[in-house]
Amino acid sequence: MSNVLNLTSVEKSFGGLKVIDNVSFNVKKGSRTALIGPNGAGKTTIFNLLSGIYEVDSGNISLDNNDITQIPARKRINIGMSRSFQNIRLMPHLSTIENVMLGQHHLANSARENFFPLGLIKTNKWAKLAEQSLIEAGLDTYPGQVVSELPYGVQKRIEVVRALVSNPKLLLLDEPAAGLNSTETKELQILLEKASSSGTTLLVVEHDMNFVRNLCQHVVVLNFGRKIFEGTPDEVSRDPQVLEAYLGGNDNNAS
Amino acid sequence: MSAYMTGIIIILCLNIIIAYSVFLPAAAGQLNLGAAGFMIIGAYTDAYLSSADEGLGLPIALTIPVAALFTGLVGFLMSFPILRTRGVYMILATFAFAEIVAGIVLNMEIVGGASGFPVTTHTELEVLLPVTVVVVLFGFYLISTRFGLSMRSIHDDENVSLLFGVNTHLVKVGAFTIGAFLGGLAGALYGHQFDYIEVQNWGILFSIYVLLYVLIGGTQTPWGPLVGAMFFTFIPEILRAIGDATGIELFTELRFAAFGVIIVGMMVLRPEGIMTRTFLELLFRKSIPKSNIKLS
Ligand SMILES: Nc1ncnc2c1ncn2[C@@H]1O[C@H](COP(=O)(O)OP(=O)(O)O)[C@@H](O)[C@H]1O
Ligand SMILES: [Mg+2]
Numbered sequence: 001m002s003n004v005l006n007l008t009s010v011e012k013s014f015g016g017l018k019v020i021d022n023v024s025f026n027v028k029k030g031s032r033t034a035l036i037g038p039n040g041a042g043k044t045t046i047f048n049l050l051s052g053i054y055e056v057d058s059g060n061i062s063l064d065n066n067d068i069t070q071i072p073a074r075k076r077i078n079i080g081m082s083r084s085f086q087n088i089r090l091m092p093h094l095s096t097i098e099n100v101m102l103g104q105h106h107l108a109n110s111a112r113e114n115f116f117p118l119g120l121i122k123t124n125k126w127a128k129l130a131e132q133s134l135i136e137a138g139l140d141t142y143p144g145q146v147v148s149e150l151p152y153g154v155q156k157r158i159e160v161v162r163a164l165v166s167n168p169k170l171l172l173l174d175e176p177a178a179g180l181n182s183t184e185t186k187e188l189q190i191l192l193e194k195a196s197s198s199g200t201t202l203l204v205v206e207h208d209m210n211f212v213r214n215l216c217q218h219v220v221v222l223n224f225g226r227k228i229f230e231g232t233p234d235e236v237s238r239d240p241q242v243l244e245a246y247l248g249g250n251d252n253n254a255s
Numbered sequence: 256m257s258a259y260m261t262g263i264i265i266i267l268c269l270n271i272i273i274a275y276s277v278f279l280p281a282a283a284g285q286l287n288l289g290a291a292g293f294m295i296i297g298a299y300t301d302a303y304l305s306s307a308d309e310g311l312g313l314p315i316a317l318t319i320p321v322a323a324l325f326t327g328l329v330g331f332l333m334s335f336p337i338l339r340t341r342g343v344y345m346i347l348a349t350f351a352f353a354e355i356v357a358g359i360v361l362n363m364e365i366v367g368g369a370s371g372f373p374v375t376t377h378t379e380l381e382v383l384l385p386v387t388v389v390v391v392l393f394g395f396y397l398i399s400t401r402f403g404l405s406m407r408s409i410h411d412d413e414n415v416s417l418l419f420g421v422n423t424h425l426v427k428v429g430a431f432t433i434g435a436f437l438g439g440l441a442g443a444l445y446g447h448q449f450d451y452i453e454v455q456n457w458g459i460l461f462s463i464y465v466l467l468y469v470l471i472g473g474t475q476t477p478w479g480p481l482v483g484a485m486f487f488t489f490i491p492e493i494l495r496a497i498g499d500a501t502g503i504e505l506f507t508e509l510r511f512a513a514f515g516v517i518i519v520g521m522m523v524l525r526p527e528g529i530m531t532r533t534f535l536e537l538l539f540r541k542s543i544p545k546s547n548i549k550l551s
Contacts, residue, residue, distance in 0.1 A: 051418055052418075053414070053418070073417055073418055074417045074418070074420055074421070074422065074423075075420075076418075077418065077419060077420040078420060082418075082419070083418070085415075089412055089415045091407070091408050091411035091412055091415070092411055093407065093410070093411050093475050093532060094404075094407060094408065094411065095532070098404055098407075101401070101404060102404065102408050102416070102419050102421075103419060105401070105405070105419045105420045105421055106419065106420030108401060109420060109422075113401055114400060114401045114402045114405075115400050115401075115402060116400060116401065117396055117399040117400055118399060118400060118401055118404065119398065119399030119400070119403070119404075120395070120396065120399045126401075144536060145536065146532045146533055146536070149533065162419075166419065166420075
């Protein structure tokens with residue numbers, strides 16, 4: 001199986017503090033890979049480097065064997081990468097359906113599409129697609145409702161749908177199950193398995209090890225900005241270095 | 256229709272157009288305190304091109320669109336420095352822009368300097384009213400498009416909009432430019448209603464009022480500027496009418512103070528404006544499932 005993503009010796013410092021230190025790993029095409037590690041390990045920073053919010057100090061990132069290190073953040077969705085955020089970053093004043101339509105933006109970015117009155121002619125194909133995606137995700141939420149009024153667990157999953165409708169090759173999810181109850185977590189897992197079976201590669205940051213074990217075949221472990229281990233979920237939970245990172249030395253919790 | 260009513264409707268129409276001029280950038284997160292500057296450019300460009308005596312005497316079917324387009328062009332060029340600023344700094348930058356425009360025009364002898372400039376072609380509501388209707392419809396149309404969706408996304412979270420492929424810079428420049436165009440249009444139309452223009456009409460107070468219409472009307476939906484402009488046009492008149500009818504001094508003498516109290520009250524009670532998304536949902540769609548409303 002070929003790789004969809006390669007990180008080669010990636011480094012990033014903030015104000016002299018090395019936050020990502022010589023990190024290399026690959027994500028296999030079609031896989032469901034987890035990126036785990038204690039708080040402050042650098043997981044979100046890796047996502048910010050992947051999505052182009054930050055530039056790497058050194059090293060390379062490639063997607064489908066093309067070096068994307070220099071591609072600006074706005075163009076990375078065009079080449080097949082989209083993401084969700086650790087802290088919900090939906091547009092609070094937009095409705096559910098409008099938030100999902102933002103996820104379609106790069107597929108509809110022609111002059112004609114940009115000036116079609118989506119909101120006046122409600123039976124347009126984009127609204128239908130968005131509604132369909134929400135139904136498939138089990139979010140039969142009132143589609144015209146402003147998202148800031150919806151429960152946390154629903155918002156969290158709308159973010160996943162928004163990222164999914166951009167048809168990414170690689171979907172980056174930053175703690176998608178955090179704050180979800182067990183039913184919502186189950187529904188999220190079904191949604192992600194569906195996306196995975198239709199060919200989307202998943203890279204998931206998650207603290208909930210049960211969720212990771214159920215969803216992912218491969219796990220990369222970070223600690224203090226360094227990759228300390230990678231392997232199957234079972235290998236990870238047996239590895240002494242990983243146990244040490246979570247339980248010993250530092251006082252981060254291992255939820 | 257009485258002359259009084261016609262006068263009110265003229266002011267209402269001009270207020271609505273200038274409100275959309277500030278609303279469209281505001282919907283994309285830009286706070287514009289430069290409405291006066293765009294009014295001045297539009298009014299003077301149109302007046303110079305159309306006036307028979309001191310100007311070029313061109314027909315208004317040409318001069319009004321040209322004045323609006325020219326103001327749009329100025330807005331486009333100004334958007335590059337202004338959009339580098341944010342929040343309160345953008346308010347100051349747009350205010351400074353309007354002051355510079357006023358300063359330049361006051362010193363242009365060709366358009367009368369401080370003594371103003373006569374506008375020789377008079378129109379009644381036959382021009383202003385249809386144009387106002389078109390501007391309102393355009394506001395609703397633009398917000399309903401994907402471009403409008405991009406504007407509102409940028410308002411909420413510019414960085415995330417960028418990550419979803421929105422050309423945030425282009426959209427912001429577009430919103431600012433369209434706002435300038437509408438401001439120029441309002442200025443051009445003003446001259447043909449009142450037959451005389453002078454820079455002193457459009458000072459800081461004017462820009463503050465327009466920004467207030469928009470914020471009190473609400474920036475989330477295209478209903479906002481319409482309701483805001485109506486609110487600001489009718490409430491002072493209603494206060495005056497109550498004062499005349501009752502003879503209570505509070506309403507006659509102090510109606511601007513009373514109006515100020517109402518404005519502060521609105522800002523406290525409806526900090527996101529009168530016409531919010533949620534309010535519209537309640538008005539037009541009765542059936543929000545209870546289970547979807549967060550209880551906390
Ligand atoms: N923009 C930034 N400026 C300075 N320090 C940062 C920045 N972003 C992240 N960091 C630091 O990088 C480290 C890793 O953070 P993060 O990637 O958020 O960890 P994780 O997601 O694994 O919990 C932390 O020490 C954090 O304070
Ligand atoms: Mg994180």
